[in-house]
Amino acid sequence: MYxxxxxxxFQLKPETAHKLTIKxxxxxxxxxxxxxxxxxxxxxxxxxxxxxxxxLAAGFDKNAEAISGIIGMGFxxxxxxxxxxxxxxxxxxxxxxxxxxxxxxxxxxxxxxEGVAVFKENIQKFRGKSSSxxxxxxxxxxxxxxxxxxxxxxxxxxxEVGQYADYLTVNVSSPNTPGLRNLQNPEFLEPFLTALMExxxxxxxxxxxxxxxxxxxxxxxxxxxxKVLLRVKIDGVILTNTTLDRPDVLPDAFANEKGxxxxxxxxxxxxxxxxxxxxxxxGTIPIVGIGGVSSVEDVIEKMRAGASLVQIYTGLxxxxxDLPRALCKKIVEFLxxxxxxxxxxxxxxxxxxxxxxxxxxxxxx
Ligand SMILES: Cc1cc2nc3c(=O)[nH]c(=O)nc-3n(C[C@H](O)[C@H](O)[C@H](O)COP(=O)(O)O)c2cc1C
Numbered sequence: 546m547y548x549x550x551x552x553x554x555f556q557l558k559p560e561t562a563h564k565l566t567i568k569x570x571x572x573x574x575x576x577x578x579x580x581x582x583x584x585x586x587x588x589x590x591x592x593x594x595x596x597x598x599x600x601l602a603a604g605f606d607k608n609a610e611a612i613s614g615i616i617g618m619g620f621x622x623x624x625x626x627x628x629x630x631x632x633x634x635x636x637x638x639x640x641x642x643x644x645x646x647x648x649x650x651x652x653x654x655x656x657x658x659e660g661v662a663v664f665k666e667n668i669q670k671f672r673g674k675s676s677s678x679x680x681x682x683x684x685x686x687x688x689x690x691x692x693x694x695x696x697x698x699x700x701x702x703x704x705e706v707g708q709y710a711d712y713l714t715v716n717v718s719s720p721n722t723p724g725l726r727n728l729q730n731p732e733f734l735e736p737f738l739t740a741l742m743e744x745x746x747x748x749x750x751x752x753x754x755x756x757x758x759x760x761x762x763x764x765x766x767x768x769x770x771x772k773v774l775l776r777v778k779i780d781g782v783i784l785t786n787t788t789l790d791r792p793d794v795l796p797d798a799f800a801n802e803k804g805x806x807x808x809x810x811x812x813x814x815x816x817x818x819x820x821x822x823x824x825x826x827x828g829t830i831p832i833v834g835i836g837g838v839s840s841v842e843d844v845i846e847k848m849r850a851g852a853s854l855v856q857i858y859t860g861l862x863x864x865x866x867d868l869p870r871a872l873c874k875k876i877v878e879f880l881x882x883x884x885x886x887x888x889x890x891x892x893x894x895x896x897x898x899x900x901x902x903x904x905x906x907x908x909x910x
Pocket of ligand 1 (some may be wrong): 650654837856
């Protein structure tokens with residue numbers, strides 16, 4: 546079906562196509578199906594039950610306005626946002642660019658969103674009418690562009706919408722808000738995350754708190770951040786956001802666009818970061834793997850490197866709304882053919898193999 550309409554969709558500017566997609570999902574014209582279900586795909590992490598491991602990444606539904614339609618695509622969880630306290634318009638357009646030959650996207654959106662008041666109304670509406678939906682919804686929070694005291698914004702967002710979250714994601718890794726990535730600096734990150742863990746701990750539902758990191762971290766930074774995450778007892782980590790890299794294969798006109806690169810070309814880098822974090826934390830912190838996932842092989846690679854769940858964004862642009870369901874079907878086939886009883890058996894498998902081989906090479910990518 547997507548094959549038929551894709552040429553039309555790709556005639557549109559990326560952001561126009563996206564707005565249209567959100568509208569269609571909101572209208573509910575796509576026949577609704579539930580999350581793809583199979584007991585072998587189910588997992589329980591951070592005290593939350595996930596019907597399948599394929600999630601929608603943050604940035605797709607920034608205002609939490611199309612959650613029901615998105616769930617209808619078969620996702621096992623949905624992350625909405627990034628939301629900021631005040632509404633903001635983001636960077637001037639155009640600010641999203643496709644490079645079809647490499648199945649990549651560059652975006653410098655800069656968190657355009659309608660602000661937490663509208664977001665809260667939308668999530669309340671969803672919770673009101675969909676109390677029986679068993680697909681977890683995560684809320685991704687960020688700071689306004691003009692905020693010079695980041696903690697204030699994140700605390701306020703937790704207070705405002707944390708009660709509606711199956712989990713919360715602290716986004717400190719989008720490259721398009723000046724200074725945001727500096728929050729990953731371990732000396733800042735530790736007191737910052739400690740404060741946010743305390744803030745969410747005060748909520749009645751005490752949702753798990755995850756932090757979303759960039760792929761552009763060197764080994765020293767990964768080691769230091771991993772130690773911080775263990776010390777603050779973070780509930781989970783999302784790896785990764787978009788990259789500032791511009792691989793040689795990209796033509797100059799595209800590569801020169803400012804912003805974060807996503808899709809196939811960030812895949813290996815994000816898998817490597819997952820692998821390193823898994824190793825540094827001994828697999829004790831649940832990892833949500835993201836970056837360039839578009840096939841069952843990509844999902845398995847991320848899980849073997851250490852991810853318990855995966856998310857997709859750019860893959861959806863190039864492969865369409867059938868992707869989550871198709872991935873789930875193929876994962877089940879893979880499990881069946883290879884004698885696994887549940888996807889959790891795949892998680893961190895590369896490291897177990899490497900340990901058996903004397904604990905030497907632990908690289909999973
Ligand atoms: C157009 C666009 C907007 C995005 N907006 C956000 C955002 O608001 N918050 C966030 O945490 N990540 C955002 N992301 C990053 C994705 O969630 C994801 O981490 C990244 O694109 C890598 O995954 P992918 O290769 O499957 O796209 C955005 C990505 C794209 C392409």
